[in-house]
Amino acid sequence: MRTLFFALLIAAASLSTAAAQTVVHGHLIGFEPSAALCVNEVVSGNKLQPRDTVRIDTKGSYSFSVQPAEPTMYVLSFTVEQSPVVHLIVLPKEKDITLDLEYKSGLNVVNIKNTKGSKNAELYKQFNEVIAAPYEAMQRIDAEYSQPGTSDERKRQLAGEMHALQLKQRQDVQKLIVANKDCLMSAFLVTYFEQEFATYVSLYEEVRDALIKNYAGSPFVKYIDNKVRTSLEPGTLAPEIDMKDPDGKQRKLSDLRGKVVMIDFWASWCGPCRRENPNVVKLYHRYHDKGFEIYSVSLDKDRNAWLKAIQDDGLVWPNHVSDLRGWTSSGGATYGIMSVPSTVLVDRKGRIIAKNLRGEELADKLKELFGF
Numbered sequence: 001m002r003t004l005f006f007a008l009l010i011a012a013a014s015l016s017t018a019a020a021q022t023v024v025h026g027h028l029i030g031f032e033p034s035a036a037l038c039v040n041e042v043v044s045g046n047k048l049q050p051r052d053t054v055r056i057d058t059k060g061s062y063s064f065s066v067q068p069a070e071p072t073m074y075v076l077s078f079t080v081e082q083s084p085v086v087h088l089i090v091l092p093k094e095k096d097i098t099l100d101l102e103y104k105s106g107l108n109v110v111n112i113k114n115t116k117g118s119k120n121a122e123l124y125k126q127f128n129e130v131i132a133a134p135y136e137a138m139q140r141i142d143a144e145y146s147q148p149g150t151s152d153e154r155k156r157q158l159a160g161e162m163h164a165l166q167l168k169q170r171q172d173v174q175k176l177i178v179a180n181k182d183c184l185m186s187a188f189l190v191t192y193f194e195q196e197f198a199t200y201v202s203l204y205e206e207v208r209d210a211l212i213k214n215y216a217g218s219p220f221v222k223y224i225d226n227k228v229r230t231s232l233e234p235g236t237l238a239p240e241i242d243m244k245d246p247d248g249k250q251r252k253l254s255d256l257r258g259k260v261v262m263i264d265f266w267a268s269w270c271g272p273c274r275r276e277n278p279n280v281v282k283l284y285h286r287y288h289d290k291g292f293e294i295y296s297v298s299l300d301k302d303r304n305a306w307l308k309a310i311q312d313d314g315l316v317w318p319n320h321v322s323d324l325r326g327w328t329s330s331g332g333a334t335y336g337i338m339s340v341p342s343t344v345l346v347d348r349k350g351r352i353i354a355k356n357l358r359g360e361e362l363a364d365k366l367k368e369l370f371g372f
Contacts, residue, residue: 020067020092020093020095021065021066021067021095022065022066022067022068022090022092022094022095022096022097023063023064023065023095023096023097024063024064024065024066024088024090024097024099025061025062025063025064025096025097025098025099026061026062026098026099026100026101026114027059027060027061027062027100027101028056028060028061028062028100028101028102028103029060029100029101029102029103029113030102030103030104030105031056031060031078031080031103032080033056033058034079035056035078035079035080036053036054036055036056036078036079037053037054037055037056037062037064037076037077037078038050038052038053038054038076038077038078038079038083039051039052039053039054039064039066039074039076040074040075040076040077041066041072041073041074041075042072042073042074042075042219044219046219048075051066051074052064053079066090068090068091068092069092070092070217070218071089071090071091071092071184071215071218072089072090073087073088073089073090073188073220074087074088074089074090075087075088076088078103078110080103080105082108084103084108084109084110085110086099086101086110086112086124087124087185087188088118088120088121088124089118089120089121089124089184089185089188090118090120091118091120091184094117094118095117096117097115097116097117097118097121098114098115098116098117099112099114099115099118099121100112100113100114100115101113109132111128111132112124112125112128119180119183119185120183120184120185121185123176123180123183123185123186123189124185124189126176127173127176127185127189127192130169130172130173130176131169131173133169133172134165134166134168134169137161137165138162138165141158141161141162141165142162144158145158145159145162170193173189173192173193174193174200174203176189177189177190177203177207178203178206181206181207181210181211182210182211182214184211184215184218184220184221186207186210186211187207187208187211187215187218187220187221187223187224188220190203190204190207190224191223191224197227197231197233198231198233198234201228201231201233201235201236202235204224204227204228205228205236205237207224208221208224208225208228212225229334230336232335232336232344232352232355233352234351234352234353234354235351235352236351236352237350237351237352238253238261238263238344238346238350238351238352239334239335240252240253240254240334241253241263241295241297241321241330241331241334241335243297243321243322243323243330243331244321244322244323245318245319245320245321246303246306246307246310246320251295251318251319251321253295253346254350256293256295256319257348257349257350258291258348259291259292259293259348260287260291260292260293260345260346260347260348260353260366260369260370261292261293261294261295261345261346262280262292262293262294262295262343262344262345262346262362263295263297263335263343263344263345263346264280264294264295264296264297264341264343265297265299265331265332265335265337265340265341265342265343266296266297266298266299266340266341267298267299267300267306267326267340268298268300268302268305268306268308268309269300269305270299270340270341272340272341273340273341274309274313276341276358276359277313277314277315278313279358279359279362279363280294280315280362281313281314281315281316283362283363283366284316284317286366287366287370288317290370291348291370292366292370293317293319294315294317294319295319295321296315296317296319296320296321297321297322297329297331297332298320298321298322298324298329299322299326299327299329299332299337299340300322300324300326301324301325301326302324303324306322306324341358342355342356343355343356343357343358343362344356345357345362345365353365353369
């Protein structure tokens with residue numbers, strides 16, 4: 001009896017920790033009676049796994065259930081030609097989500113008319129409204145621009161109007177994402193700026209920082225985190241390096257915050273690196289007292305060769321690190337180093353200024369930064 005009692009307790013505990021069911025329901029307007037709703041789950045590798053096909057009743061109502069063990073995105077499509085899609089993120093704690101949709105066949109779009117029970121769904125609705133807001137004005141401009149007889153001067157005016165509308169649209173999207181950066185859907189929506197990543201890298205970073213603690217396992221958060229860390233775009237926070245110096249002391253790149261730092265990836269066996277070292281030494285002596293530091297990451301495997309090169313080339317700064325793993329160096333991997341010499345110049349706030357400056361280019365940049 002005691003054994004059965006504990007078995008029942010274990011079974012009850014298992015049931016209580018199982019993923020709860022979430023019901024998604026609403027009304028669909030504008031579809032043919034024969035249309036159906038297709039529910040697809042985004043799985044590893046951003047692939048779509050079909051989960052359900054739901055019939056729409058004569059009143060336009062639909063309902064389906066999912067059971068996400070973790071925050072999961074579902075892509076809703078429809079059995080119509082070139083079906084538009086709706087993206088829905090469901091959190092395990094959500095029990096009931098209302099999603100009312102309207103299909104406009106002429107535009108081949110689905111508008112979210114109403115949503116309830118999901119902050120992510122509400123954010124997605126607002127995003128689509130921002131995107132759609134200038135549509136009619138853009139259509140008018142495009143039609144007039146293409147009209148025979150439109151003067152070149154008028155075309156320039158129209159092009160300016162179109163640019164202004166597009167700029168405002170991007171600004172409104174950015175404001176919406178920033179205002180909801182703690183919402184997981186923002187990690188998906190920020191990729192709206194994918195083709196302009198260099199311009200919006202700080203936005204990616206802001207969203208990543210707001211979500212990484214609570215949603216570290218989300219593929220969308222992982223994606224933007226990896227994109228920020230590996231892009232090394234100017235303005236990006238330089239990824240941390242924490243490696244040992246020749247005496248076994250841990251030296252963190254971030255400990256040099258407040259200085260202008262050149263991260264120098266090199267090796268004793270690298271001829272171009274050794275030929276560049278006299279220039280690096282000269283610049284170090286010129287600007288060190290003004291706040292210039294060098295953080296040297298060696299891709300050596302031979303400890304003695306590494307230390308001899310430091311001595312022979314007069315590399316007098318203290319920040320020399322290596323794990324003696326050659327091309328598999330952890331520091332090199334963090335920065336995606338595929339060849340040496342490679343350099344990354346970092347400002348006093350730890351943000352990347354430029355990459356792969358050497359010789360006169362490096363000297364000119366430091367002159368610009370320090371004023372002499």
